[in-house]
Amino acid sequence: MIPVERHQQILTLVQERGVVSIAELTERLAVSHMTIRRDLQKLEEQGAVLLVSGGVRSTERLSSEPTHLDKTSMFSLEKQTIGAAAARHIPRNSCIYLDAGTTTLALARELGIRDDLLIITNDFVIANFLIDTSQCRMIHTGGTLCRDNRSCVGDAAAQALRGLSVDIAFISASCWGMRGTFTPDEEKIAVKRAVSEVSRKRVLLADSSKYNKIATFLALPLTQFDSIITDPHLPAAARQELATLELDVTLAG
Numbered sequence: 001m002i003p004v005e006r007h008q009q010i011l012t013l014v015q016e017r018g019v020v021s022i023a024e025l026t027e028r029l030a031v032s033h034m035t036i037r038r039d040l041q042k043l044e045e046q047g048a049v050l051l052v053s054g055g056v057r058s059t060e061r062l063s064s065e066p067t068h069l070d071k072t073s074m075f076s077l078e079k080q081t082i083g084a085a086a087a088r089h090i091p092r093n094s095c096i097y098l099d100a101g102t103t104t105l106a107l108a109r110e111l112g113i114r115d116d117l118l119i120i121t122n123d124f125v126i127a128n129f130l131i132d133t134s135q136c137r138m139i140h141t142g143g144t145l146c147r148d149n150r151s152c153v154g155d156a157a158a159q160a161l162r163g164l165s166v167d168i169a170f171i172s173a174s175c176w177g178m179r180g181t182f183t184p185d186e187e188k189i190a191v192k193r194a195v196s197e198v199s200r201k202r203v204l205l206a207d208s209s210k211y212n213k214i215a216t217f218l219a220l221p222l223t224q225f226d227s228i229i230t231d232p233h234l235p236a237a238a239r240q241e242l243a244t245l246e247l248d249v250t251l252a253g
Contacts, residue, residue: 001029001031003039006029007042007043009028009029010039010040010049010056011043013025014049014056014057014058015058019052019058020055020056021054021055022040022054022055023054025040025056043056050178050179050212050214052241053237053241053244059212059213059214075207077253078231079102079106079207080106080109082106082206082207082230082231082252082253083103083109083110084110085229086110086203086205086229086252087107087110089168089203089227089229090111090114090117090168093117094117094118095118095164095165095167096166096167096168096170097119097166097169097170097171098120098121098126099121099123099170099171100122100123100126100149100150100152100153101123101205103172104121104126104170104172104205105123105125105126105129107170108121108126109129111134112129112130112133113134114135114136115134115136116136118136118137118138118139119134119136119137119139120140120141120161120164121139121140122141122151122152122153122157122191123150123151124151124152125150140152141156141161141191142156142160143155143156143157143191144156144187146185146188152191153185153188153190153191154187154190157190157191157194158191158193159194161191161198162194162197165198166195166198167200167201168199168201168202169195169196169199169201171192171196171202171220172205172206173206173210173219174210175213175215176206176210176211176213176222177211177212177213178222178242179214179218179222180219180223180224181204181220182215182217182218182219183215183216183217184215184217186216189219192219193219193220196220201226201227202224203226203229204222204225204228204229204230205229206230207230207231208231208232209233211230211234212235222245222247227247227250228247228249229250229252230252231252231253232251234251
């Protein structure tokens with residue numbers, strides 16, 4: 001059986017079952033463990049499946065980014081608890097970055113009483129909120145306007161970040177998994193990678209509904225993060241997978 005035929009049979013099984021073990025695939029397809037491993041790695045690179053401990057699972061692909069307005073009503077309680085937990089990680093007189101997104105906006109809402117921070121953001125909604133409620137110093141990156149996301153993206157925003165030094169970057173994600181964070185919008189990648197490069201500590205803020213989903217572009221591998229703050233609805237299997245990495249994982253609330 002040629003590789004393309006094996007790949008199609010693997011995809012059919014995974015789509016039917018959701019999760020399939022490597023042992024079952026080797027038996028069904030009558031090939032070695034290493035052959036199945038290579039097949040699965042190829043399919044994962046294509047975004048067709050996700051490798052998990054001992055097997056493979058189906059993926060849900062995000063083809064486009066929801067608008068800021070749509071995201072404000074999605075998992076709002078989880079975002080509030082994530083924001084509150086993140087706020088407790090910020091020492092006085094820190095320089096922090098708040099990535100564009102409604103989860104980072106929830107964190108910004110916890111910072112209205114602070115007056116000791118330097119806050120950098122590429123998000124207009126976050127900036128407008130803090131202008132009205134906070135006495136903290138602020139820097140907006142500028143850059144190419146993304147209307148639906150109410151933020152700035154692209155090389156100009158990334159270049160502004162490269163000239164800064166950040167204590168803690170709170171980074172959002174359209175979707176995430178063991179490989180890292182993904183986005184359907186290529187313009188966002190440069191900004192996320194630039195702030196990762198200039199930050200002493202990087203924290204992923206993402207609710208559990210985004211886990212085990214992928215989009216076209218890998219923004220940052222999980223190894224780029226120091227910690228993750230999510231919610232208690234994260235599946236037990238995901239917690240076990242994350243425990244294999246040197247990451248501080250907080251289940252807020």
